[in-house]
Amino acid sequence: MKAILPALTLALLGLASAAAHAEGECDKYRTSYDKTYCFAKLFVESDKELNAVYGELRGVIKEGPKQKLKDTQLDWIKYRDASCESSGSINVDCNYRVNRARTEYLRDRLRECKAGTCRDDMIAGKSWN
Template structure:
């Protein structure tokens, strides 16, 4: 059920993000703060999905499956960690903002990880593949 709530919030934030963009800098009420947090998360999630897809195209079949497994495990970790971190406000009006803030932060960190993997230098033995 929690996943459905988060999904609905993300979709709502995505659809209203352009109209709320100017309001986010001056948000004064919880509804607007929640919408802005959902829009921020939707932006980061879109970046992550684009980067993941682009990077995946460069991998061989075995690496693609490994990356998929890692990404699915990471998503589960992110969702569980953010549910835990926002549990103290669950049911409150600030819950969507706190949850989406956590999801945004963890997703942005994952974006940076994938960006680093996409540009590692030839000879870097800790890198799945060299930069193109």
């Protein structure tokens, strides 16, 4: 167990560093086209990560909370789309930020469930309100 703790700490620091790097990654571009392209790539990656965490969480919860999670996720998608889309255009920077926030919320729920402290009210909670 003692050997795992330093490795886990380094892994968490690496993830935090990668997230911080991604946050400022697109600041180096000067044109709106380059920034949009950069954020689009970040958005695609954040969407993959969100789907992976969502799927993993669904795999560790019971049927009742699983349906509530699905319903909440569908509500969240409506929120994300309403927040980050206007006049038929998607703001990829907004999508990236909103995805990251939802991913972190779901990841926290996953950690709780793996630790045996899964709370159905939190799983079905609307983290964006």
